[in-house]
Each structure stands twice: as C-alpha cells, then as structure tokens.
Amino acid sequence: MTRHARNSTAGSVYTYHEKKRDAKASGYGSLSERFSKDSIKGFDCCSLTLQPCRNPVASADGYLFDKEAILEYYLAKKKEILRQQKEYEKQNKREENEINELKAAAHRSQVEKFIATEKGEGMPGSTPSTSSASLSNMAGAKAKDLPSFWVPAMTPDAKPIIVPKPVTDIYCPVSGKILKIKDLIDVKFTLAPKDDDERGKSLISRQVRYMCPVTRDVLSNSVPCTILKPTGDVVTTECFEKLIKKDMIHPLTGKKLREKDIITLQRGGTGFASVNDKLEATEARPSMMA
Numbered sequence: 001m002t003r004h005a006r007n008s009t010a011g012s013v014y015t016y017h018e019k020k021r022d023a024k025a026s027g028y029g030s031l032s033e034r035f036s037k038d039s040i041k042g043f044d045c046c047s048l049t050l051q052p053c054r055n056p057v058a059s060a061d062g063y064l065f066d067k068e069a070i071l072e073y074y075l076a077k078k079k080e081i082l083r084q085q086k087e088y089e090k091q092n093k094r095e096e097n098e099i100n101e102l103k104a105a106a107h108r109s110q111v112e113k114f115i116a117t118e119k120g121e122g123m124p125g126s127t128p129s130t131s132s133a134s135l136s137n138m139a140g141a142k143a144k145d146l147p148s149f150w151v152p153a154m155t156p157d158a159k160p161i162i163v164p165k166p167v168t169d170i171y172c173p174v175s176g177k178i179l180k181i182k183d184l185i186d187v188k189f190t191l192a193p194k195d196d197d198e199r200g201k202s203l204i205s206r207q208v209r210y211m212c213p214v215t216r217d218v219l220s221n222s223v224p225c226t227i228l229k230p231t232g233d234v235v236t237t238e239c240f241e242k243l244i245k246k247d248m249i250h251p252l253t254g255k256k257l258r259e260k261d262i263i264t265l266q267r268g269g270t271g272f273a274s275v276n277d278k279l280e281a282t283e284a285r286p287s288m289m290a
Contacts, residue, residue: 027285027286028285028286028287029285029287030282030283030284030285030287031282031283031285032280032281032282032283033280033281033283034280040221042221043064043219043220043221043223043225043265043267044056044064044189044209044210044219045064046064046065046066046069046070047063047064047065047173047174048065048066048069048070048073048173049066049069051066051204052204052209053065053066053067053187054066054067054068055067055068055186056186056187056189057070057184057185057186057187058184058185058187058227058263058265059172059174059175059179059183059184059185060177060183060185060263061172061174061175061177061263061266062227062263062264062265062266063172063174063175063266064187064265064266065184067184070184071181073173074170074179074181077170078170081166081167081168081170084163084166085166087163088163088164088165088166091162091163174266185227185229185232185263186232187227187232187234188231188232188233188234189209189210189219189234190210190211190212190213190233190234191209191210191211192208192209192210192211192218194206195208208220210234212234212235212236212239213233213235213251213252214235214239214243214244214251214252215235215236215238215239215243217236217238217239219234219236221267223236223237224236224237224238224264224265224267225237225264225265225267226239226240226262226263226264226265227262227263227264227265228244228250228257228261228262229260229261229262229263230250230253230255230257230261231250231252231253233252234265235251237264240262244257
C-alpha cells in the first residue's frame with residue numbers, strides 16, 4: 001500500500017465533502033452553515049452588546065441586558081418617537097392649511113361668479129370681455145395648485161410622502177413585546193471562587209465566572225437558570241425544582257415567593273438542537289440552471 005492511499009483523489013465516488021467544497025467555490029447555490037457555541041452569546045452576556053454584563057438587568061421575559069446599553073436603547077427610541085410625532089404634527093397642520101385654502105378659494109370663486117352675474121357678464125346678449133385670460137400657472141386659481149413650479153415636489157409625477165401616526169410604545173429588541181423601564185429586574189450573580197490558575201485574571205477572561213448561591217453549582221450555557229425576582233439572585237433551574245418549588249420560600253432571605261417572582265433566564269447557545277431553535281444560517285446565491 002502506498003503512502004498516498006488514504007488521500008487518493010482518483011476515487012470513483014463523488015463524496016459529500018467534495019460536493020460541498022465545489023459548490024462553495026463555484027459561487028452558485030445556497031450555502032448553509034451550522035452555528036457553533038462560539039457563535040452564540042453566553043448566558044451572562046447582554047443581548048445588545050453581546051459582552052458580559054457589568055450591571056445586569058433582565059426583562060419580564062428573562063432576556064438579559066446591560067443596564068447602560070438598554071437605557072441608551074430606550075432613550076434613542078424615545079428621541080425617534082418624538083421626531084416622528086413632530087413630523088406627524090407638521091403634516092396635520094399642512095393638511096389643515098390646504099383644506100382652509102381650498103375652502104377660501106371655493107368661497108372666492110363663488111363671490112367672483114356672483115359679481116359677474118350682477119354685472120351682466122356671461123348673460124345672453126352681453127358683450128364678451130375684451131381682456132384675454134392669463135395663461136400663466138401663477139395667475140388665478142392655478143396659483144394655489146402650483147405655488148412654485150420649479151420645486152420638484154410640485155411636478156405631476158411627485159407624490160406626497162404620507163407620515164403614519166407614530167406608535168408611542170417601545171418594544172423589547174429581542175422578544176418584541178412592550179418594554180418598560182420599571183419592569184426591568186436587577187440581576188445578581190454569585191461569583192465563583194478563583195482557581196490557582198485564575199488568580200491574576202479579570203472576570204471577563206475567566207472560564208468559570210458565576211455559580212448558584214444555594215447549590216454552589218457552576219453556571220454556564222448548558223445549565224438552565226432561574227431568576228428570583230425579589231432579590232435578583234440567579235439559581236439553577238434544578239435547584240428551584242427540587243429545593244424551592246415545594247415550599248416557595250426564598251432560600252437566602254426566608255421570605256415567601258409567588259409564581260410571578262420566578263423568571264426563567266434565557267440562555268445563550270450550546271450548539272445542540274435540544275437547547276436552541278435555530279442553529280443554521282443560510283446564504284442565498286444565484287442558482288445555475290441546467
């Protein structure tokens with residue numbers, strides 16, 4: 001057996017790997033790529049910045065945000081809504097002015113018609129007026145229709161832009177539900193003890209950062225977590241199911257818990273289909289016809 005037997009390229013079978021490789025190099029056909037766990041944010045990372053949270057807060061649906069990032073997002077949306085409201089108010093005033101101008105023009109035409117009738121103009125037997133009618137677009141009633149004929153918006157092909165009424169609600173960037181600042185919950189992670197190899201490392205560079213305050217289990221993307229709303233402590237879902245759910249007593253404060261005080265923390269990704277709904281990205285490319 002020669003040394004190139006395993007890498008022989010003279011095989012009679014067109015393998016799946018060769019087909020995918022040639023399709024990627026050809027530039028035709030859709031490409032699908034599977035996400036790895038490195039492509040999905042961590043359980044303690046902000047859903048906006050995708051970085052570990054410094055001041056973590058969670059929405060009512062369990063999505064984690066950095067407090068600074070979510071406040072900047074909220075203020076930016078507020079400014080955008082105010083800008084849209086001003087444009088909408090200007091549009092309403094402009095429409096109101098146009099309606100008033102049309103009413104005034106209609107009233108003026110009726111007055112002119114009445115005056116012409118009183119003078120006998122346009123009646124049978126009356127002599128036509130010697131003054132020729134103006135053909136200018138800026139004369140008579142046409143001045144209201146075309147106030148500035150050189151403006152592009154006044155050309156026959158230009159259509160007015162209608163600004164819809166802005167929505168005053170601000171929605172969560174992840175869940176799409178209505179977001180309110182008062183509904184955000186301060187989240188408190190319990191730091192895991194440092195190993196000897198991680199003495200000089202910062203919190204972000206550590207592999208094991210947080211743990212459950214009750215069972216001391218390490219928290220990660222593969223461990224389902226639950227937030228206790230009264231204090232913001234993050235415990236494992238297994239700890240809640242086995243130790244807390246029976247009596248509904250907070251294990252750290254001893255106070256009574258309610259059903260709405262239990263919030264499931266939305267995890268990042270592990271790369272396994274049992275945890276994540278969508279693990280593939282598809283890029284559409286032109287298809288090569290036979």
